[in-house]
Amino acid sequence: xxxxxxxxxxxxxxxxxxxxxxxxxxxxxxxxxxxxxxxxxxxxxxxxxxxxxxxxxxxxxxxxxxxxxxxxxxxxxxxxxxxxxxxxxxxxxxxxxxxxxxxxxxxx
Amino acid sequence: xxxxxxxxxxxxxxxxxxxxxxxxxxxxxxxxxxxxxxxxxxxxxxxxxxxxxxxxxxxxxxxxxxxxxxxxxxxxxxxxxxxxxxxxxxxxxxxxxxxxxxxxxxxxxxxxxxxxxxxxxxxxxxxxxxxxxxxxxxxxxxxxxxxxxxxxxxxxxxxxxxxxxxxxxxxxxxxxxxxxxxxxxxxxxxxxxxxxxxxxxxxxxxxxxxxxxxxxxxxxxxxxxxxxxxxxxxxxxxxxxxxxxxxxxxxxxxxxxxxxxxxxxxxxxxxxxxxxxxxxxxxxxxxxxxxxxxxxxxxxxxxxxxxxxxxxxxxxxxxxxxxxxxxxxxxxxxxxxxxxxxxxxxxxxxxxxxxxxxxxxxxxxxxxxxxxxxxxxxxxxxxxxxxxxxxxxxxxxxxxxxxxxxxxxxxxxxxxxxxxxxxxxxxxxxxxxxxxxxxxxxxxxxxxxxxxxxxxxxxxxxxxxxxxxxxxxxxxxxxxxxxxxx
Numbered sequence: 001x002x003x004x005x006x007x008x009x010x011x012x013x014x015x016x017x018x019x020x021x022x023x024x025x026x027x028x029x030x031x032x033x034x035x036x037x038x039x040x041x042x043x044x045x046x047x048x049x050x051x052x053x054x055x056x057x058x059x060x061x062x063x064x065x066x067x068x069x070x071x072x073x074x075x076x077x078x079x080x081x082x083x084x085x086x087x088x089x090x091x092x093x094x095x096x097x098x099x100x101x102x103x104x105x106x107x108x
Numbered sequence: 109x110x111x112x113x114x115x116x117x118x119x120x121x122x123x124x125x126x127x128x129x130x131x132x133x134x135x136x137x138x139x140x141x142x143x144x145x146x147x148x149x150x151x152x153x154x155x156x157x158x159x160x161x162x163x164x165x166x167x168x169x170x171x172x173x174x175x176x177x178x179x180x181x182x183x184x185x186x187x188x189x190x191x192x193x194x195x196x197x198x199x200x201x202x203x204x205x206x207x208x209x210x211x212x213x214x215x216x217x218x219x220x221x222x223x224x225x226x227x228x229x230x231x232x233x234x235x236x237x238x239x240x241x242x243x244x245x246x247x248x249x250x251x252x253x254x255x256x257x258x259x260x261x262x263x264x265x266x267x268x269x270x271x272x273x274x275x276x277x278x279x280x281x282x283x284x285x286x287x288x289x290x291x292x293x294x295x296x297x298x299x300x301x302x303x304x305x306x307x308x309x310x311x312x313x314x315x316x317x318x319x320x321x322x323x324x325x326x327x328x329x330x331x332x333x334x335x336x337x338x339x340x341x342x343x344x345x346x347x348x349x350x351x352x353x354x355x356x357x358x359x360x361x362x363x364x365x366x367x368x369x370x371x372x373x374x375x376x377x378x379x380x381x382x383x384x385x386x387x388x389x390x391x392x393x394x395x396x397x398x399x400x401x402x403x404x405x406x407x408x409x410x411x412x413x414x415x416x417x418x419x420x421x422x423x424x425x426x427x428x429x430x431x432x433x434x435x436x437x438x439x440x441x442x443x444x445x446x447x448x449x450x451x452x453x454x455x456x457x458x459x460x461x462x463x464x465x466x467x468x469x470x471x472x473x474x475x476x477x478x479x480x481x482x483x484x485x486x487x488x489x490x491x492x493x494x495x496x497x498x499x500x501x502x503x504x505x506x507x508x509x510x511x512x513x514x515x516x517x518x519x520x521x522x523x524x525x526x527x528x529x530x531x532x533x534x535x536x537x538x539x540x541x542x543x544x545x546x547x548x549x550x551x552x553x554x555x556x557x558x559x560x561x562x563x564x565x566x567x568x569x570x571x572x573x574x575x576x577x578x579x580x581x582x583x584x585x586x587x588x589x590x591x592x593x594x
Contacts, residue, residue, distance in 0.1 A: 035473075045423075
């Protein structure tokens with residue numbers, strides 16, 4: 001799991017980039033310290049042999065619920081009234097009333 | 109009626125009989141909030157926004173029904189507060205974050221709709237840790253909540269405002285959310301009852317998502333009977349939440365009539381190890397004596413993977429959070445960081461600057477951790493491993509519930525600590541969740557009930573865990589514990 005070197009400063013920056021987070025210069029070492037402390041604690045999971053143990057993503061699968069494959073439990077695929085566009089767009093930071101407006105997408 | 113001494117049944121009866129009105133009760137509660145809940149550093153700081161117009165319209169409606177002698181809902185006239193991670197039309201929904209400051213959601217959460225349909229008067233939105241991430245309510249962008257039982261101490265988290273508002277008599281009941289202990293732990297810290305329903309029992313439509321395989325909505329109240337009434341109103345399938353269960357809803361209040369004699373109570377040895385406060389241990393042992401006297405069979409059980417619950421939780425919860433919180437990017441709602449003076453902001457710069465300005469340190473920390481454990485090369489080592497150990501933890505509970513009807517254990521290792529005492533070290537704060545996260549991971553129901561006080565007068569809570577979808581037995585044990593206190 002966690003190698004002895006732990007998470008490097010570069011890895012913190014790389015993960016921040018993946019997460020679309022800007023970190024200030026003083027946040028980076030603090031996050032590095034915290035991530036290493038937490039990952040160090042998480043490393044105790046390695047004590048357990050989990051070979052052959054299924055991964056649990058949801059509670060239902062542990063209660064013997066069968067995976068629905070026939071579609072019998074699905075609701076009818078019918079049109080239903082949804083929130084009005086105006087009610088939603090009014091909360092947007094920038095909109096022309098029909099679309100969300102965003103800064104330039106293509107960067108070159 | 110005296111504020112703070114009100115219960116759901118006493119409010120409903122008083123309104124139905126004409127002894128008082130829902131309007132007068134709402135005004136009394138708003139008066140107390142105005143006097144004691146200020147965000148000025150002296151008050152409790154539990155409410156972030158009041159929904160006075162909506163509350164008074166509902167109160168007038170209930171009063172008109174009472175005057176006509178119409179049948180009233182189970183929560184008629186009852187003042188209720190809503191944790192700010194649930195949407196309520198007409199009120200801001202901030203999740204205690206700057207990134208959603210001023211956001212007005214266009215719809216009601218299903219839990220909110222159900223409460224109002226049952227007659228509840230919704231007073232406003234309650235402070236919490238930002239995006240429900242925290243164990244002390246100190247991660248709110250709008251200031252910490254103070255514990256009504258000891259103003260220099262934390263109320264617990266993340267639903268600290270929901271617990272404090274009920275403890276302070278600002279509301280008769282409230283809604284919270286619990287992902288890893290966020291209802292049960294603040295209930296214990298503030299001396300009120302908090303219920304974590306089984307995963308799937310209560311709709312999450314309108315809950316701002318933190319970790320979707322763990323998030324649940326549940327009630328706070330001053331007593332077990334009120335909590336059962338609230339759960340009865342909230343529970344049930346919802347077409348708007350595909351994870352809500354179609355299992356029939358129990359008669360939670362009716363179940364309280366059944367005695368606990370003959371119930372088998374499991375006590376997990378792993379929950380009484382090093383680190384458990386001596387006064388809490390003594391209070392829980394006293395509680396177990398009370399259950400024995402009531403005719404329960406109390407026996408020691410094993411939940412052998414308990415020590416792995418915190419590491420599993422902080423992998424799974426942060427992984428899911430990193431995905432859920434990707435939606436806060438300055439495009440559809442909430443904050444958008446302004447372009448700098450050059451005005452040459454690109455889309456990805458806008459995303460990053462918005463999230464940098466909008467998210468607090470704990471949210472950033474969890475997004476980073478979650479992104480890390482899901483990233484290429486680490487997914488199997490962390491995320492998949494944690495999911496496998498989650499299976500083992502859940503199997504522990506399924507095996508235990510083959511032998512016992514309910515499990516009784518501590519919910520917090522310590523009494524409420526002082527504001528600011530643990531904020532410097534996130535890992536130490538995470539370790540406070542040791543007794544709460546396992547029930548969250550397994551999806552079982554659990555609740556916290558007051559069971560005494562420390563010598564210094566701080567509240568102590570005890571946790572009761574029940575089988576999946578067997579809230580009735582859990583509530584019966586809760587009532588027996590509550591009754592033994594009196």
